[in-house]
Amino acid sequence: MNNEHNKQNKPLWSGWLSKSQILLFEKCPRAWYLSKIKAVPPEEKLHLNNGRDVHSLFEWVYTVKDKFNDYEDLLNTLKINKMYSLHKQQAENFAKLIKEISLSKPLYTEYKIFNKKLGVVGILDRIDKINDEYFVVEYKWHFNEFAFKDHVFELSLYSWLYEQDKGVKVNKGAVLYVNDKILRLIDIDEQSKQEAVDRVYKTRGEMIRDMAKGEEGFEKRPGKWCKYCQFAKYCQGK
């Protein structure tokens, strides 16, 4: 977050949408408004920092080797990194889960795609090619059924983005829940990709509609997620 930008109180929204923006708007339009239009500084949340740390650890391990012999080989390499001691359990779970998919270096990690047609930017955690099939793979912290639906949307959107970017078919996805040691493999069909694209268009339409009415146009939707909201202190009377 650029604090200078915030001091000047300029909107941060460039028009590009990310899956996080779409999900935030769907949960609470006011939170999206505070983040992207009013551009208030978000409150730091510990769980977000933990997520960033483990992502960089899982990315770093492939800078050491292109292929691991087995689980122990991967785990012993992770142990070299000083972040391992802070996230020992998650690193061990990662090694156990990823070996079910591949012990080789992915094609890409943290792969950024801008799609002008849809006005979307996506940063894919990793893309693997296994037996001539492409896999979009995401790392998440906790599993729950409610969030899993969002993760299926995310993988469907990312599959579509990767297809548009590279001209290849992507019909497989995986989510590694590295705190809970759960792996979910997902078949991504054409319908789920189309639904993800339609959802982006629909959300963008709602954002534009609400913008015409100013701040009050962005509905507050208080719920259980308020305790995780990075903009709660700016939300009077939630």
Ligand code: SF4
């Ligand atoms: S505190 Fe709750 S109601 Fe207020 S902006 Fe955040 S999510 Fe929305």
